[in-house]
Each structure stands twice: as C-alpha cells, then as structure tokens.
Amino acid sequence: MTHSVRDLPWLAPAPDDIRERIRAVANNSRPGADIQFLASHRLEPQLAANLGKQIAKARNDQRPLSPLSDFQLGVLAGATFDLLAEQIPAAAARHGVAAELILADYAQVMQAAIDPNSSIARARPDVVLVAVDHHWLGLDHDLGDPASRLSAALAQLRTIVEGIRRNAGAPAILQTVATPPGSLFGSFDRAHSGSLRALIDAFNTGLAELARESGSYILDAASLAERIGTDAWFDPVQHFAYKLPFAAECAPAYADLLGRLLGAIRGKARKCLVLDLDNTLWGGVIGDDGMEGIVVGQGNAVGEAHLALQRYAKTLRARGVILAVSSKNEDAAARQPFRDHPDILLSESDIAVFQANWLDKASNLEAIAKTLNIGLDALVLLDDNPAERAQLRAALPMVAVPELPADPSWFAWYLSSAGYFEAVSFSSEDAARSASYAADAARADVKSSSRDLGDYLSSLQMRLACTAFDGVGRARIAQLINKSNQFNLTTRRYTEAEMAALPPDVFTAQVRLSDRFGDLGMIGVLIARPLSHKGESAWDIDSWLMSCRVLGRRVEEAMLAHIAGAAKDAGIRTLIGRYLPTAKNPMVADHYTKLGFTEIAKDSNGASYALDLADYAPPPLPFL
Amino acid sequence: MSTIDKVTDIMRDLFEDYSGPITPAIAAKDVPDWDSLAHVKLMVQVERAFGIRFEAREVSQPQNVGELVALIDQKLAAKG
Known part of the structure; x- marks a missing residue:
C-alpha cells in the first residue's frame, strides 16, 4: 500500500465476501446502515459502482435508506x-x-x-x-x-x-x-x-x-x-x-x-476524535514502560512523529472537534503523562472524556458518545492496534476507524487525509464548541461490557503456541519477565542465567500468539515449581505474566488449560496461584478467582489460591 | 491466473446482468450492456488490473475478448 491519497489507504480492506455482500443488499429491506458499512471499505472501482447501483435499486424499490x-x-x-x-x-x-x-x-x-x-x-x-x-x-x-x-x-x-x-x-x-x-x-x-x-x-x-x-x-x-x-x-x-x-x-x-x-x-461530518494512548499518542506502553520509558517529544524520530499527531489533534480541537481518550490502561497510569510528562502537548483539559480501563473499546466508545450526547456515527477512533480496529468495526460499524500503517510518522497524515471532519464553514461558535463540552477529562460510566465477543475472537483465527523455555526464546523471555508490570501476578524478576539454571522439575512455558493480522510474538510466560500441598504433590505458580496487548482474547484461559494439562500428565493434583500486589498490577487482583481457583490464604503481602485439577476441565477456546 | 481468466473476472463484475459465456469470440454485440461507455470502463479496468497503459491507437482496436487478451499479452511481454 502506498501512502497516496489516490488509493484511499485509510479505508479498511474489503472482506473476502464483499461481492456477495454487495449483491445481498438487494434482499435487505432496510439497507442504509449496511450500505454505509460496505462503502467504508476500500473497494475495487467496479465494486463501488455496483454498490452504487444497489443504492439506486433500493431507492427505486422504495426501501428506506436511513440512516443515510x-x-x-x-x-x-x-x-x-x-x-x-x-x-x-x-x-x-x-x-x-x-x-x-x-x-x-x-x-x-x-x-x-x-x-x-x-x-x-x-x-x-x-x-x-x-x-x-x-x-x-x-x-x-x-x-x-x-x-x-x-x-x-x-x-x-x-x-x-x-x-x-x-x-x-x-x-x-x-x-x-x-x-x-x-x-x-x-x-x-x-x-x-x-x-x-x-x-x-x-x-x-x-x-x-x-x-x-x-x-x-x-x-x-x-x-x-x-x-x-x-x-x-x-x-x-x-x-x-x-x-x-x-x-x-x-x-x-x-x-x-x-x-x-x-x-x-448534510451535517454528517464527524464531531469527536477518540484517541488511543499507548503506541498511538506516544510510543511504548505507559503501564509497563513508565514515564521514563514512553517515547514522545523532540530529539527522537518516533517521539517527534507521536508529537506531530498530538499537535494535529490539538489544532482539530481548536477548530471545534471534541477530543476523547479510550485506552486499555489503569486510569492513574494513563493520566500521569498528561500531568507530568514535559513533552506531552495535549493536556487533560483538552480531553472531554477520558476512558482508561480494561473493558472492551466498543463499550467505552458507547459511553463516550452517551456522555457527550452525540451519536456513535459522530465518532472517529484512532488506534494503532489492528485487532482493536477490527473488533471495533465489527461491534460498532457506524464508528469511523481509519487504518494506520505501523510507522507513527504517518498517523497525522492518515487522520487528516481521511476527511472525517470536513466543514463547509467556520465560525467562532465552532471554535468554542469543543470547549463547551466540560473539558474535564471526565470518566464515563461503562454500563455493560457483556458484549458477545465469540464471533469476533473466532474471526481472528488465533494460533497459540506454548512450549517450554529454550535457548532461542530466552532473551525475549527475560525481557518479558523483567519488563511486565501490569499483567504480572508476582513481579518476580529473573536473569537469563537464572532461567537457564532452573532445575528440570520446574515447569516452564513461553507462549506465542499469532492472528490473521500478523505475528504478535511471545506474549506470555509461566513458571511453576513443585510443592507439597496437604500431603499431595502440587505445582506452585511462581510466575504468570502476559502482554496487555492480548487482553480480552481468552489467552489466560488457554494458558491455564496448558499448565493444567501438563500438571495432570505429571500426576499433579493441585495448582497453587499467588497474587503479590504492587502499584502497577491491580488489574490481576482477581485473576485466579476468575479462572475458578479458590482463595486459601490472604494477608497484607498478598493472597494464595488453589485449583483442584480433578474438578477442572478446559473450556472450548477460540484458538485454531 | 491466466490473462483470459482475469479479463473474465473484470467482465463479470462489469456486466453483472450478463450470465452467458465469456470466450475469445465474445464481442460487444453479444453482451447487452457492452456499449461504448462500458468499453471505456473495461479498458480502464484492464489497465488497472494488469498494470499496463494503452496507447491512443490501441484503445478501440480489440474487436472481441480474444483480441483484447492478445493485446494485453503483447503489452505484458513488451513490459518484460
């Protein structure tokens, strides 16, 4: 894909069955929303022409075309x-x-x-x-x-x-x-x-x-x-x-x-730009890399690219576009750069609604639209993560979600080239509009996130590979073990040498994930040590950590199925899990209870949980 | 994919209402919607799909599908 406006590269690639779906418009009694969704893809010119014929046909048949x-x-x-x-x-x-x-x-x-x-x-x-x-x-x-x-x-x-x-x-x-x-x-x-x-x-x-x-x-x-x-x-x-x-x-x-x-x-231009944070507004992951680790600002090409996007967002706000944030993060961690990072150009007061949590983005965008009292069709989501983009498009097709290339240098170009905020006039009231939305970075209540993700997860065609530690993976394993802060149950750090010296009866797993958008690489690590529990042999899960990028994909359930299977094969009766709280890992406080473990001990240092493997059967999971 | 298969795909999208055969002998008179405007669209889409550009004298040269395929193959060969 070239970065040329001629090719409309910000549009989502057309699905494989696009021809059938365009033809199927003929059988739709209220085809407006479907037509708009199909039109939002990058279509071969002849297919765009054929979709145009379907619009004319629907009009002739007097089938309603609203919301168009x-x-x-x-x-x-x-x-x-x-x-x-x-x-x-x-x-x-x-x-x-x-x-x-x-x-x-x-x-x-x-x-x-x-x-x-x-x-x-x-x-x-x-x-x-x-x-x-x-x-x-x-x-x-x-x-x-x-x-x-x-x-x-x-x-x-x-x-x-x-x-x-x-x-x-x-x-x-x-x-x-x-x-x-x-x-x-x-x-x-x-x-x-x-x-x-x-x-x-x-x-x-x-x-x-x-x-x-x-x-x-x-x-x-x-x-x-x-x-x-x-x-x-x-x-x-x-x-x-x-x-x-x-x-x-x-x-x-x-x-x-x-x-x-x-x-x-017709007043259909978008009104609100919803920004992702990690690797969109800045380089890196604030929850893992911290204030010193994220990349934004002068003196570094990537940092300048992210800064340019912030500058563009700021000028959009000045002409009346409302800004909001939706990020998978702890709220406090996500807000800190806006308050304390010297190179961040946007401030919390530029952001009308600030959603940093671990719920799915669709629910968060619904909450943003509701808080601002605008339609979902007034939102644009800018997100570097292709899987998040695909999920959002599937869940809320009326939200505009531009494609983005991997290089943040192009983010502002894609956003501005897509023309979401086209205006036919500009007045001082327009400029004041974004400020009129109480710009207090308010947190909106997310009512439900009980969205059915089953079809979406299957559509990702995910492949998960769990293997024992080996020499090839060791450097990346060490990096994950020493860098992961958020989805990390015990935050125990090990050097490569310490890992190489683990005794043979210690269970290890490195977990890799790929999906139809590409290879996500190594995204999880497990270490378990043998232990005697109530006179029977057990495995004590020493370390369980995962990349936050893969949250919401049931990877943790698959990792449990893997370790449970290995433990049963080794004649183990019980898995013991531990949660050692830190400032950065509250998101996994309920990790073990969610997976069906029972709490067996708790004190100020943390909690312990047990899972009786005799009672455990792995659930059906969306992996190939 | 052979040249004629690719041309067939383009024609199937272009002439949605035509379900008859597409063979080298098929010409404009055989396909109801194949008028002069459709010919322009066909040539433009062939250029796009094959990454070739026709010269002014070539655009109205092909009299049937077979001649169009031959012209495309000739241009692809010249392109190397």
Whole structure:
C-alpha cells in the first residue's frame, strides 16, 4: 500500500465476501446502515459502482435508506462524467449520504444552467456540481489578452451559478481548476501574468470569492490533483481517447472528496476524535514502560512523529472537534503523562472524556458518545492496534476507524487525509464548541461490557503456541519477565542465567500468539515449581505474566488449560496461584478467582489460591 | 491466473446482468450492456488490473475478448 491519497489507504480492506455482500443488499429491506458499512471499505472501482447501483435499486424499490440522508445532486460537467458519476453514490454513502445524481447532457453546461426547462432545473436538486476544467473555461486558449480571458471565465461561472439558483433553486458546488503539466516559458510562467499557471491561480482565487458571495460550496479538486501529482492526474491518452477530465485511477479519490462535502452539507461530518494512548499518542506502553520509558517529544524520530499527531489533534480541537481518550490502561497510569510528562502537548483539559480501563473499546466508545450526547456515527477512533480496529468495526460499524500503517510518522497524515471532519464553514461558535463540552477529562460510566465477543475472537483465527523455555526464546523471555508490570501476578524478576539454571522439575512455558493480522510474538510466560500441598504433590505458580496487548482474547484461559494439562500428565493434583500486589498490577487482583481457583490464604503481602485439577476441565477456546 | 481468466473476472463484475459465456469470440454485440461507455470502463479496468497503459491507437482496436487478451499479452511481454 502506498501512502497516496489516490488509493484511499485509510479505508479498511474489503472482506473476502464483499461481492456477495454487495449483491445481498438487494434482499435487505432496510439497507442504509449496511450500505454505509460496505462503502467504508476500500473497494475495487467496479465494486463501488455496483454498490452504487444497489443504492439506486433500493431507492427505486422504495426501501428506506436511513440512516443515510437523501441528496439529489445535479451535475453540470464539461467532459465525460459517467465514470466519475458511478463512483459517487458509494463514496457519498461512506459519508452518510444517499446521493442520487442528475446528469446534464454532456457539454451542455451553460444551457442546462440558464434554461428554466432543462433536466436539471426540472429536477429541483438539492445542490448542483459545476465540474468544468481549464479547457472548458477557455483559460488555455491563446487568443485575446489574458485579463479578458480570466474575466470571461469568471463571468461564465457567475452566469452558471446565478442560472442554477434561479432555475433549479439550488446552490452550486464550484470545482477548483487543476493546473496541467507543461509550460510555455518554464519557471518564468510564474512571473508572466498570461501563463496558464498564473491564469488558473487567479481563476481559483476568483472562484473562492464567488463561492463566498453567492453561498456556493467549494470542491477543491485542484488540491487533490496537486497531492496526487498532476503528471498522474492528467492522462493525455484517456483524455483524447475517452474525453475523461482526468485519469480514471483518480476517480475514487475524487468521489470521496465530493462524498465528504455532501456529508458535511448534510451535517454528517464527524464531531469527536477518540484517541488511543499507548503506541498511538506516544510510543511504548505507559503501564509497563513508565514515564521514563514512553517515547514522545523532540530529539527522537518516533517521539517527534507521536508529537506531530498530538499537535494535529490539538489544532482539530481548536477548530471545534471534541477530543476523547479510550485506552486499555489503569486510569492513574494513563493520566500521569498528561500531568507530568514535559513533552506531552495535549493536556487533560483538552480531553472531554477520558476512558482508561480494561473493558472492551466498543463499550467505552458507547459511553463516550452517551456522555457527550452525540451519536456513535459522530465518532472517529484512532488506534494503532489492528485487532482493536477490527473488533471495533465489527461491534460498532457506524464508528469511523481509519487504518494506520505501523510507522507513527504517518498517523497525522492518515487522520487528516481521511476527511472525517470536513466543514463547509467556520465560525467562532465552532471554535468554542469543543470547549463547551466540560473539558474535564471526565470518566464515563461503562454500563455493560457483556458484549458477545465469540464471533469476533473466532474471526481472528488465533494460533497459540506454548512450549517450554529454550535457548532461542530466552532473551525475549527475560525481557518479558523483567519488563511486565501490569499483567504480572508476582513481579518476580529473573536473569537469563537464572532461567537457564532452573532445575528440570520446574515447569516452564513461553507462549506465542499469532492472528490473521500478523505475528504478535511471545506474549506470555509461566513458571511453576513443585510443592507439597496437604500431603499431595502440587505445582506452585511462581510466575504468570502476559502482554496487555492480548487482553480480552481468552489467552489466560488457554494458558491455564496448558499448565493444567501438563500438571495432570505429571500426576499433579493441585495448582497453587499467588497474587503479590504492587502499584502497577491491580488489574490481576482477581485473576485466579476468575479462572475458578479458590482463595486459601490472604494477608497484607498478598493472597494464595488453589485449583483442584480433578474438578477442572478446559473450556472450548477460540484458538485454531 | 491466466490473462483470459482475469479479463473474465473484470467482465463479470462489469456486466453483472450478463450470465452467458465469456470466450475469445465474445464481442460487444453479444453482451447487452457492452456499449461504448462500458468499453471505456473495461479498458480502464484492464489497465488497472494488469498494470499496463494503452496507447491512443490501441484503445478501440480489440474487436472481441480474444483480441483484447492478445493485446494485453503483447503489452505484458513488451513490459518484460
């Protein structure tokens, strides 16, 4: 995947059965939400076109398309628009709009605008897109003086806008003009007022002015062309052969740009950015790495990348986007960097709702939306973890969850390129909005997290491998043993040499996990020593630790099944577990009771638990 | 996947309502929705799927599926 806006890389990859699911829209009596969800994936252009046909079909059948908002879009195009038109309904659905297009006859732009009986005028659309380029506007004709060419082009545009207003009763969307490659003089084109580049610059400035005066919207196609690169945007073969205004490959990105504008016009732009913390807002895991260990700030490439994301979030807040946090962490640990880390740019007062706990993110996002009194469809979740993203999309398809590459350098780019917070105006009230949500980093009550995760966990196609310690794994085992603080029952530290010297009757396990998103590597460690318990042989679990990244995946149950099986094979009757509390491990205080152990002793240093293996049978688990 | 299989997949997505055979002899007249606009879409998607670009003189050259496949193979060979 390239980091090009042309490829919409922030969209989730399409599921394997996308074709069947698009076809199945035909059998859905209320397909709006399903259409929006399917449209939120990265679709082959033809599949996006086919989804668009399903939208038209549902409208013809009078099947309700809510929550999508109806939108009639007139189009006056100066070149072949059909290839673009078929991309637009799916792109608009992605942004909450069910768009119906009314295309004027090819190259009848002026007639369609000024004739009160044109198909556009009679359709009374909500808005009319004026998609003309430098050819159509006559900016590249070398006849006449440049100033009159410019004023003639702007006058034509004004006539169209006024005609649309008068005859169709609708505002216009005015499309900025991209500058084609090629020059007359070379670099001197910049200074020569008659050059095409200078004329187009002046035209776009005049277009923005006209939009402001006339209450028209702006579609900044020129900026999109600039980002993609005008050598790729302008395809001379497709222009000569098919009369396409720009390269067909750019059609999905153009359609998305228009879709987000239609969404913004209908008030469907997102309102709240929910940020993950560990490895999103900063590098590292605050609960394990501590204040000194997390990476953020100047002097380190990764730290600067995370800081750039914070800066972008801060500017979003300044223009009225509400910020919230959802992180799998202890609340106190998660808040500490905001209070005490000198390089963290965001402060707690920038965050309207602050959810740091170990419950699933879907429940937390529901709590955030409820606290802010906004819809779930107003939320964007930015999270570096692909499994969390997949889980959230499955549980709450109406929340926007951009894909992110592994490198945080790109996080701000992905977030801004996805266009979730498109605006058609900006006022001082907008700027004040985010502050009006009591910015006190409030903790919202999560009512339930009894969400059924069974299907989701199965869909991860997880593979778990438990093996005894060996020379290959020892360095990573030592790292986990000496670094894990949160999911660590006893916080006992061992060096590599001490591990190598463990007697042979000590049970050990290193646990590795992979899923369909990739290899998570070693994520768990178990050590158990033989012990006599009530006159019978038992195993005393000396160390049990796990990476917090794999919480909520039933890995701990699988680890218990593994050690219980090994213990039974060794003729052991009882497993003994211990919890030694520290400042960082309260999350595992109930670990053993949750797994079915019985508490047998408790004092100020900790608690002990026992599990009678005669009573234990491993539950069905979601691992391959 | 062979060139014709890949072209067949593109055509199945493009001509959703056509369930007849797709063979080298199949031409625009055999597929109800295969008009000039559909031809543009087909050529554009072939370019995308195979990572090739047609020249202006080539775009209206193929008269049936077999000729399109031959043109694609020729361009793929030239690309190396």
